Amino acid sequence: MEKDRKEGIRGMANPGRYGIERVAYWLMRITGLGLLVYFIGHIYETSSILDGKAAWNSMLELTQTTEGHIFLALVIGMCVFHTGNGIRLMIGQAGFGLGRPSRPDYPYTPSSLNMKNKLCIYVSIGLAALAMMYGLGVMYDV
Amino acid sequence: MMSNVMRESHIMKIHYLTAMLAVALVIVHIMVRIVQGFSDSLLFDNVVANYQFIPYAILLEAVLVLISVHGFNGLRVILLELKQGRAYENAVTYGCLAGMIILVAYGSRTIIMTSMGMV
Numbered sequence: 100m101e102k103d104r105k106e107g108i109r110g111m112a113n114p115g116r117y118g119i120e121r122v123a124y125w126l127m128r129i130t131g132l133g134l135l136v137y138f139i140g141h142i143y144e145t146s147s148i149l150d151g152k153a154a155w156n157s158m159l160e161l162t163q164t165t166e167g168h169i170f171l172a173l174v175i176g177m178c179v180f181h182t183g184n185g186i187r188l189m190i191g192q193a194g195f196g197l198g199r200p201s202r203p204d205y206p207y208t209p210s211s212l213n214m215k216n217k218l219c220i221y222v223s224i225g226l227a228a229l230a231m232m233y234g235l236g237v238m239y240d241v
Numbered sequence: 242m243m244s245n246v247m248r249e250s251h252i253m254k255i256h257y258l259t260a261m262l263a264v265a266l267v268i269v270h271i272m273v274r275i276v277q278g279f280s281d282s283l284l285f286d287n288v289v290a291n292y293q294f295i296p297y298a299i300l301l302e303a304v305l306v307l308i309s310v311h312g313f314n315g316l317r318v319i320l321l322e323l324k325q326g327r328a329y330e331n332a333v334t335y336g337c338l339a340g341m342i343i344l345v346a347y348g349s350r351t352i353i354m355t356s357m358g359m360v
Contacts, residue, residue, distance in 0.1 A: 108323070128319055135312040142305070142344060146351040148292075149360055152285045159283055182264055189257050237279050 120212055123220045127184050130177040137174050168238045175234040176227040183223030187216065252314065259311040266304045273297070292355035305348040313341040 106113070114122050147158040161167055190196055191211070198210030235241075273291070274282045281287060291297050317337040321330060354360070 131312070131315045132319070135316060138308055138312055139344060142348045142351070146347065148285070148288060148355055149351060151360065155285045155288070178267075182260075185260055189260075192253075192257075237275060240280070 118212075119217055119220050123184055123223075126180060126224075127188075130181040133177045134174070134181060137177075168235065171238060172231045172235050176231040179230040180223050180227040183226055184220060187219040187223065191216065256311060256314050256318075259307045259314075263304060263307040263311055266300055266307065269300060270304060289355060289360060292352065293358065295356065298352055298356040302349060302352050305352070306345055309341045309344045309348075313337040313344075316340075 110116075112125070114125050144158055144162075147154045162171065196213075196215045198213050201210060277287065282291075292301070314337065317333055320333045320337075
């Protein structure tokens with residue numbers, strides 16, 4: 100317990116300690132920040148249309164490479180995970196799927212961290228992987 | 242501070258509402274790319290034609306506003322989780338608000354000028 104307190108924000112952030120829920124917590128924030136950065140880049144990228152056809156085509160060339168396609172596939176994965184996990188969180192905050200409140204007895208397992216929630220996290224990760232594969236198929240005209 | 246003007250619970254309701262609306266509209270945005278053929282849909286003339294189709298331009302503007310509000314509020318929430326304090330919270334809140342306004346203004350400029358044929 101003493102060690103836990105000494106770890107401070109690093110202890111809170113440790114994704115290996117509290118199971119898949121903590122991993123989902125971090126993935127939600129990392130994907131959110133990644134999507135915001137992509138969105139700002141996308142707004143900047145599309146503004147090149149105002150500079151004419153040559154500027155648009157040269158900006159488009161950046162995304163029409165293998166690296167560009169891999170980056171876009173990652174964006175698709177981040178988007179799908181963020182959406183799936185976000186829906187789980189919204190449902191949870193509305194009070195559904197959290198289990199029945201009960202007296203806190205040893206081993207103090209919170210009813211809110213149940214299999215339904217864990218399953219939703221795994222499904223979100225699986226859907227993200229599938230969407231990335233589909234996106235790569237579309238981008239490479241497979 | 243923003244939370245003095247608006248309750249944090251109201252801000253989170255706006256966060257969830259913008260998320261749900263953005264998901265619905267982004268699905269339409271992506272479907273338009275796929276239906277036209279991904280590569281063809283990105284050709285200069287096709288993109289300009291998309292912008293000049295007013296219902297689609299309105300959809301793009303809505304997506305721009307919804308994702309900007311959701312994204313910058315998400316950034317605000319993440320930054321407020323890391324550190325607290327009156328000056329810091331004010332700086333984060335107003336900084337995110339400014340970022341959101343700048344992004345919406347810059348994106349709207351592209352949408353309005355292209356849809357009016359100023360390319």
